[in-house]
Amino acid sequence: MTFRFSLKAQQGAARAGVFETPHGPIQTPIFAPVGTQATVKAVEPRELSELGASLVLANTYHLHLRPGDELIAELGGLHRFMGWDGPMLTDSGGFQVFSLGDLRSIDADGVTFRSHLDGSVHRFTPEVSIRIQHNLGADVIMAFDECPIPDNRESVLAALDRTHRWLGRCADEHARSGDANRQALFGIVQGGIYEDLRAESVRQVCGLDLPGYAVGGLAVGETKADMYATLEITTSLMPADKPRYLMGVGSPEDLVHGVARGVDIFDSVLPTRVARNGAALTRLGRINMRNQKYASDPEPIEPGCTCYACTHFSRAYIRHLVKASEILGHQLLSIHNLHLLLTLVREMRAAIMNGTFADYATAFLANYEPVGAQKGLSLPAR
Amino acid sequence: MTFRFSLKAQQGAARAGVFETPHGPIQTPIFAPVGTQATVKAVEPRELSELGASLVLANTYHLHLRPGDELIAELGGLHRFMGWDGPMLTDSGGFQVFSLGDLRSIDADGVTFRSHLDGSVHRFTPEVSIRIQHNLGADVIMAFDECPIPDNRESVLAALDRTHRWLGRCADEHARSGDANRQALFGIVQGGIYEDLRAESVRQVCGLDLPGYAVGGLAVGETKADMYATLEITTSLMPADKPRYLMGVGSPEDLVHGVARGVDIFDSVLPTRVARNGAALTRLGRINMRNQKYASDPEPIEPGCTCYACTHFSRAYIRHLVKASEILGHQLLSIHNLHLLLTLVREMRAAIMNGTFADYATAFLANYEPVGAQKGLSLPAR
Numbered sequence: 001m002t003f004r005f006s007l008k009a010q011q012g013a014a015r016a017g018v019f020e021t022p023h024g025p026i027q028t029p030i031f032a033p034v035g036t037q038a039t040v041k042a043v044e045p046r047e048l049s050e051l052g053a054s055l056v057l058a059n060t061y062h063l064h065l066r067p068g069d070e071l072i073a074e075l076g077g078l079h080r081f082m083g084w085d086g087p088m089l090t091d092s093g094g095f096q097v098f099s100l101g102d103l104r105s106i107d108a109d110g111v112t113f114r115s116h117l118d119g120s121v122h123r124f125t126p127e128v129s130i131r132i133q134h135n136l137g138a139d140v141i142m143a144f145d146e147c148p149i150p151d152n153r154e155s156v157l158a159a160l161d162r163t164h165r166w167l168g169r170c171a172d173e174h175a176r177s178g179d180a181n182r183q184a185l186f187g188i189v190q191g192g193i194y195e196d197l198r199a200e201s202v203r204q205v206c207g208l209d210l211p212g213y214a215v216g217g218l219a220v221g222e223t224k225a226d227m228y229a230t231l232e233i234t235t236s237l238m239p240a241d242k243p244r245y246l247m248g249v250g251s252p253e254d255l256v257h258g259v260a261r262g263v264d265i266f267d268s269v270l271p272t273r274v275a276r277n278g279a280a281l282t283r284l285g286r287i288n289m290r291n292q293k294y295a296s297d298p299e300p301i302e303p304g305c306t307c308y309a310c311t312h313f314s315r316a317y318i319r320h321l322v323k324a325s326e327i328l329g330h331q332l333l334s335i336h337n338l339h340l341l342l343t344l345v346r347e348m349r350a351a352i353m354n355g356t357f358a359d360y361a362t363a364f365l366a367n368y369e370p371v372g373a374q375k376g377l378s379l380p381a382r
Numbered sequence: 383m384t385f386r387f388s389l390k391a392q393q394g395a396a397r398a399g400v401f402e403t404p405h406g407p408i409q410t411p412i413f414a415p416v417g418t419q420a421t422v423k424a425v426e427p428r429e430l431s432e433l434g435a436s437l438v439l440a441n442t443y444h445l446h447l448r449p450g451d452e453l454i455a456e457l458g459g460l461h462r463f464m465g466w467d468g469p470m471l472t473d474s475g476g477f478q479v480f481s482l483g484d485l486r487s488i489d490a491d492g493v494t495f496r497s498h499l500d501g502s503v504h505r506f507t508p509e510v511s512i513r514i515q516h517n518l519g520a521d522v523i524m525a526f527d528e529c530p531i532p533d534n535r536e537s538v539l540a541a542l543d544r545t546h547r548w549l550g551r552c553a554d555e556h557a558r559s560g561d562a563n564r565q566a567l568f569g570i571v572q573g574g575i576y577e578d579l580r581a582e583s584v585r586q587v588c589g590l591d592l593p594g595y596a597v598g599g600l601a602v603g604e605t606k607a608d609m610y611a612t613l614e615i616t617t618s619l620m621p622a623d624k625p626r627y628l629m630g631v632g633s634p635e636d637l638v639h640g641v642a643r644g645v646d647i648f649d650s651v652l653p654t655r656v657a658r659n660g661a662a663l664t665r666l667g668r669i670n671m672r673n674q675k676y677a678s679d680p681e682p683i684e685p686g687c688t689c690y691a692c693t694h695f696s697r698a699y700i701r702h703l704v705k706a707s708e709i710l711g712h713q714l715l716s717i718h719n720l721h722l723l724l725t726l727v728r729e730m731r732a733a734i735m736n737g738t739f740a741d742y743a744t745a746f747l748a749n750y751e752p753v754g755a756q757k758g759l760s761l762p763a764r
Contacts, residue, residue: 038702042709045694067702071678075698083694296453312427312465316457320420320449327424327709 003139003184003211005243009353013235013262013380014361016352019212019243021087021139022182023079026054028243028264029348031255031341032089033272037062038072038082041272042330043338045083051307051335052342055087055140057267060132061096065115065122069135077137088138089267092129092170094145095216095248106146108162126169130185134178141178142214143170145188150222156192163190164204171208184211186245192217193226195233202237213238214245215263219254224370224377228257232380235262252281252344253370256361259348260379266345271337276330278322281337285369289333294319307339308332385521385566385593387625391735395617395644395762396743398734401594401625403469403521404564405461408436410625410646411730413637413723414471415654419444420454420464423654424712425720427465433689433717434724437469437522439649442514443478447497447504451517459519470520471649474511474552476527477598477630488528490544508551512567516560523560524596525552527570532604538574545572546586553590566593568627574599575608577615584619595620596627597645601636606752606759610639614762617644634663634726635752638743641730642761648727653719658712660704663719667751671715676701689721690714 002022009016019026032055033040033048040048040056048056058078063069072081078088097104097113104113110125129144144166148159167187174185187205191197206213215234218227231246238244243264249255250268258266271281278289282302289301300310301318309318309332321329344364351360361379384404391398401408414437415422415430422430422438430438440460445451454463460470479486479495486495492507511526526548530541549569556567569587573579588595597616600609613628620626625646631637632650640648653663660671664684671683682692683700691700691714703711726746733742743761751757 037706037708038699039708039710042713044690044710044713046690066706067677067698071698074678075680075696081696081699081702083699295449296456298457308426308428314457314463316449316453317420317463317465320463324419324448326419326421327712328421328426330709331424331426331713 002181005212005241007240009355011352011355011357012260013232014259014348014352014357015262015264016349017243017264019264021184023085023087023139024054026087026265027346027349029255029259029345030055030265031250031345032057032265032267033338034059034267034269035082035084036269037066038078040334040338041276042327042334043272047308047335048084048338049086051338052346053086053338055089055265055267056084057089057091058082058136058138059096060090060093060129060136063090063136064093064132065117069132073135073137079137087140089140090133090136090138090142091247092142092144093124093132094129095147097124098147126166127173130170130173131177134183138183140184140186140212141174143167143185143187145190145216147190147217147220148192150192150217150220151226153192153194153197156190156194156197160190160197160201163188164201167205167208171210186210186212186214188214188216188247189234189238190217191234193222193230195230198230198234199237202234206237206239206242210242212243212245214247216247218246219249228261228377231258231263232261238262250341251370252283252341253365253368255341255344256348256364257377257379259345259352259357260361271341272334275333275337278329278333280318280333281340283340283364283367286371289315289319289322289329291319301333301336302340305336305339307336309336384563387594387623389622391737393734393737393739394642395614396641396730396734396739397644397646398731399625399646401646403566405467405469405521406436408469408647409731411637411641411727412437412647413632413727414439414647414649415720416441416649416651417464417466418651419448420460422716422720423658424709424716425654429690429717430466430720431468433720434728435468435720437471437647438466439471439473440464440518440520441478442472442475442511442518445472445518446475446514447499451514455517455519461519469522471522472515472518472520472524473629474524474526475506475514476511477529479506480529508548509555512552512555513559516565520565522566522568522594523556525549525567525569527572527598529572529599529602530574532574532599532602533608535574535576535579538572538576538579542572542579542583545570546583549587549590553592568592568594568596570596570598570629571616571620572599573616575604575612577612580612580616581619584616588621588624592624594625594627596629598629600628601631610643610759613640613645614643620644632723633752634665634723635747635750637723637726638730638746639759639761641727641734641739642743653723654716657715657719660711660715662700662715663722665722665746665749668753671697671701671704671711673701683715683718684722687718687721689718691718
């Protein structure tokens with residue numbers, strides 16, 4: 001079997017595993033950098049390798065519109081197109097088209113929407129999304145689902161029903177026109193912040209024998225407390241022998257809380273997005289490199305960090321680059337931020353393997369100051 | 383002597399040499415990438431090393447205004463600040479302040495100007511420029527000169543007189559407060575397109591015993607024919623035992639014509655500026671990567687090129703990045719464009735060393751299609 005998942009160690013709900021893909025194994029837990037338009041913004045593929053990235057994401061919605069999934073297929077697929085030879089994952093495009101607001105209309109069969117680029121009309125159905133993802137050729141492809149507002153029970157319920165029916169259609173289309181040895185279809189559990197709906201969604205989604213399952217619809221507006229509680233109950237119901245992917249989550253504290261609740265895979269644009277805004281992620285929290293206090297600071301972004309940015313440049317220089325709108329600032333902050341998240345998941349994996357994860361997680365969160373006032377949320381009982 | 387220049391071979395006017403600096407030797411002829419704000423735009427210092435760059439430029443005007451030359455001095459100088467351990471050169475700031483138009487006023491003693499960043503008032507004199515360049519700490523520093531409109535004899539004459547008087551003041555200030563073993567002051571020959579004024583400027587500028595001399599005031603609006611003719615007469619009058627730097631010139635054809643006329647050092651923002659606009663320099667000419675014809679082209683930017691961009695990515699991918707305004711497009715095109723110019727000067731050096739430069743230059747120019755209609759300008763007689 002091409003897509004084998006093996007658990008190597010567990011501590012509480014936290015898991016260390018290996019997920020085999022046609023482009024190599026993914027050591028879990030893992031954080032996946034996002035290359036929306038077939039490039040992780042301002043980072044070269046050789047730099048992703050150097051950072052120890054394994055899984056890289058790309059977005060179906062964006063690539064379908066530009067340059068086109070058929071063009072990418074003609075050129076040998078996404079891996080060759082963007083020069084990334086490691087494992088890849090594409091989303092279904094659902095999240096993006098539902099986010100288009102007035103530019104889209106949903107019906108029982110799919111979603112009709114206007115391109116944010118040129119206003120042209122397009123239609124995604126479960127079958128269309130799967131066929132586009134076949135053209136892109138990522139190792140992991142995602143079911144076409146609907147991500148509702150998490151704390152509106154009625155909208156969650158309506159979306160859930162659609163999500164489950166659409167999952168069946170995605171699986172059928174993948175069986176019909178796909179290659180299960182080349183691409184693994186993951187189902188997505190929805191249900192907002194409602195325990196009963198999450199349980200029902202797990203029953204329906206994980207009732208289908210798929211190579212992996214995602215938790216969708218979190219980190220989309222609910223409180224962190226709701227997010228962590230929902231995640232905890234959801235993963236506790238999911239099968240232990242399949243990888244679990246928490247979609248769109250990537251702050252340092254969320255990675256720790258997620259792993260503590262049994263998540264294996266994360267992705268987020270956060271590290272590269274905050275880099276573009278001149279911010280660095282550190283083990284103490286997020287820092288704004290525009291701050292005047294760094295103007296003559298000879299220290300690296302994060303003392304002790306072994307990334308290229310921290311081993312070669314001062315905060316004063318990074319601040320200068322950011323203030324002067326120099327691209328190198330974006331490049332170096334992206335490298336540093338990705339390095340932190342990839343180091344964090346490696347450290348968590350090692351801690352799970354040697355039985356020290358609970359201590360590791362507690363210590364990390366004690367030092368880390370999250371954005372906003374969310375500090376002090378508990379880890380699950382050991 | 384720290385700054386020793388040795389000629390290794392000559393063919394016609396073309397020279398291969400070595401210029402020793404405190405940060406290592408520069409094999410000439412050389413092209414110097416420009417890091418205006420202490421960064422070569424979108425290129426990491428480790429990538430400059432990989433490309434074989436040796437001399438890197440930075441701009442006194444920009445760094446004086448932001449982050450400030452005193453701050454850079456406090457942080458250990460420009461080399462440490464920007465993470466470039468090889469030879470560096472700073473301009474005098476003269477060209478930039480004279481380019482400010484209505485924002486500056488010139489008098490016999492210097493130039494008063496307003497910052498393009500915040501409108502604050504500043505004043506450069508020869509002494510100020512030299513002291514700023516001492517703070518920055520580049521290996522080669524430039525005299526504060528005036529670059530006039532090249533084909534207005536009256537303005538050229540007035541500027542020439544100032545340039546020569548200011549050179550004396552720069553040399554005095556460098557002798558007074560500088561360290562000739564740490565920083566070499568180059569004088570700048572001006573004179574527009576007028577043979578007699580160039581000859582007079584060479585007499586005055588090269589009459590001072592300096593470690594090197596630049597040719598300024600070319601590639602600023604005159605025709606290519608005038609530029610090459612002026613360059614040829616100017617270098618023929620300059621001392622053979624000192625490096626000759628043609629300022630602000632960097633198109634492939636100009637490098638070949640320049641070396642054929644005895645130039646040792648070039649600099650230009652051209653390779654990174656055209657990269658930002660989505661253009662690639664190739665041995666056949668400049669190409670616009672936005673062109674529809676590259677949409678599904680699996681070939682690299684330039685077949686046979688050994689740069690990171692060409693060995694890993696297709697024209698189709700580069701076009702996608704440029705069309706999607708992705709920073710990686712700027713990064714990869716900058717790498718490729720710098721690679722071409724640095725390879726070109728290395729090839730010319732090798733050809734001079736083995737006596738095949740005339741053939742090399744003729745063959746290169748026969749294949750190369752310059753922008754505009756300037757093809758076919760003659761090389762100097764062998």
